[in-house]
Amino acid sequence: xxxxxxxxxxxxxxxxxxxxxxxxxxxxxxxxxxxxxxxxxxxxxxxxxxxxxxxxxxxxxxxxxxxxxxxxxxxxxxxxxxxxxxxxxxxxxxxxxxxxxxxxxxxxxxxxxxxxxxxxxxxxxxxxxxxxxxxxxxxxxxxxxxxxxxxxxxxxxxxxxxxxxxxxxxxxxxxxxxxxxxxxxxxxxxxxxxxxxxxxxxxxxxxxxxxxxxxxxxxxxxxxxxxxxxxxxxxxxxxxxxxxxxxxxxxxxxxxxxxxxxxxxxxxxxxxxxxxxxxxxxxxxxxxxxxxxxxxxxxxxxxxxxxxxxxxxxxxxxxxxxxxxxxxxxxxxxxxxxxxxxxxxxxxxxxxxxxxxxxxxxxxxxxxxxxxxxxxxxxxxxxxxxxxxxxxxxxxxxxxxxxxxxxxxxxxxxxxxxxxxxxxxxx
Numbered sequence: 001x002x003x004x005x006x007x008x009x010x011x012x013x014x015x016x017x018x019x020x021x022x023x024x025x026x027x028x029x030x031x032x033x034x035x036x037x038x039x040x041x042x043x044x045x046x047x048x049x050x051x052x053x054x055x056x057x058x059x060x061x062x063x064x065x066x067x068x069x070x071x072x073x074x075x076x077x078x079x080x081x082x083x084x085x086x087x088x089x090x091x092x093x094x095x096x097x098x099x100x101x102x103x104x105x106x107x108x109x110x111x112x113x114x115x116x117x118x119x120x121x122x123x124x125x126x127x128x129x130x131x132x133x134x135x136x137x138x139x140x141x142x143x144x145x146x147x148x149x150x151x152x153x154x155x156x157x158x159x160x161x162x163x164x165x166x167x168x169x170x171x172x173x174x175x176x177x178x179x180x181x182x183x184x185x186x187x188x189x190x191x192x193x194x195x196x197x198x199x200x201x202x203x204x205x206x207x208x209x210x211x212x213x214x215x216x217x218x219x220x221x222x223x224x225x226x227x228x229x230x231x232x233x234x235x236x237x238x239x240x241x242x243x244x245x246x247x248x249x250x251x252x253x254x255x256x257x258x259x260x261x262x263x264x265x266x267x268x269x270x271x272x273x274x275x276x277x278x279x280x281x282x283x284x285x286x287x288x289x290x291x292x293x294x295x296x297x298x299x300x301x302x303x304x305x306x307x308x309x310x311x312x313x314x315x316x317x318x319x320x321x322x323x324x325x326x327x328x329x330x331x332x333x334x335x336x337x338x339x340x341x342x343x344x345x346x347x348x349x350x351x352x353x354x355x356x357x358x359x360x361x362x363x364x365x366x367x368x369x370x371x372x373x374x375x376x377x378x379x380x381x382x383x384x385x386x387x388x389x390x391x392x393x394x395x396x397x398x399x400x401x402x403x404x405x406x407x408x409x410x411x412x413x414x415x416x417x418x419x420x421x422x423x424x425x426x427x
Contacts, residue, residue, distance in 0.1 A: 118198030348411025
């Protein structure tokens with residue numbers, strides 16, 4: 001069962017970040033603390049206790065009021081002491097099981113969801129994003145921590161700064177308060193308690209201690225923001241490799257809606273370029289296809305996803321494709337038969353999208369998530385656009401006619417195969 005209370009420690013002075021409150025540093029236009037509270041709240045945590053220092057208490061209070069989080073502030077008047085003391089200060093503010101999170105860590109959605117199911121210290125044996133040299137390392141025997149420290153050799157896993165504890169932990173903090181006068185690190189509590197360990201290997205998380213960590217956190221959020229299941233072959237192997245790099249550059253500067261409009265404008269311009277230069281039109285069409293992934297990546301990285309945004313993006317894509325094929329036919333074809341074939345190609349490009357969207361409306365599920373065989377069918381938008389570009393790079397002889405014929409056959413065949421797969425899976 002997911003604990004209903006989470007404790008977040010943000011009492012540090014942020015000396016390596018220009019004495020700024022690290023919990024309020026923004027990564028991809030969102031504060032670190034906003035990300036943590038939102039993701040925990042989306043996964044069942046209802047109440048938050050935040051430990052901060054007197055210097056930053058006003059900033060955190062204003063932040064919480066602005067966003068409407070159900071949180072209680074606990075002031076650590078001696079932030080120079082170890083973070084174990086910060087944990088001890090919440091002794092009378094929590095009971096039973098609770099989550100403990102470091103406020104300067106950025107976690108991905110999948111990490112939070114899985115970590116809440118664990119117990120004790122959540123550890124990573126295959127950290128992908130954090131600086132292992134600076135990370136706190138663990139030795140684990142029989143599922144419990146036996147040694148912990150940054151300079152530990154022969155370590156088994158890395159401390160992710162995420163814990164699922166219960167209030168018996170305060171028996172240990174009580175003892176350490178008496179022995180150390182309140183100055184002791186959280187690692188000392190972990191070692192004395194011999195906390196159980198839950199391994200979550202390779203999931204996205206990072207400890208933000210320096211400006212370079214902040215940049216890596218942004219990269220992590222963008223790279224793990226790829227939707228994936230609905231991507232075609234070209235998106236998986238080409239478009240996403242480029243679009244995620246662009247998203248990393250734009251994550252602090254551009255909103256998803258702005259990117260959607262930019263991509264739409266480029267797509268429309270590429271369509272009108274068919275009247276001027278077919279190779280240039282094809283190249284710009286492919287560029288717009290690459291950029292079409294950026295708005296979704298930004299939306300997920302910036303925690304700005306919305307159903308309406310996805311809805312509008314899908315509509316604008318149809319307008320771009322329809323305009324491009326219509327103007328391409330107008331600028332290159334002269335015979336009625338080929339106009340008909342071009343019309344079938346245009347209709348098929350719309351129906352490919354409609355067939356999967358209609359599945360979602362009928363069954364309330366994502367088609368590509370529900371029927372995995374759909375992911376292997378050729379003819380998705382990214383593949384059609386890339387193919388179109390290739391034909392337009394060297395538009396000789398009957399190449400444009402061949403393109404329209406190929407698109408007409410491919411798209412309608414895909415729609416038929418989609419209907420067959422849906423029938424086999426759902427009827």
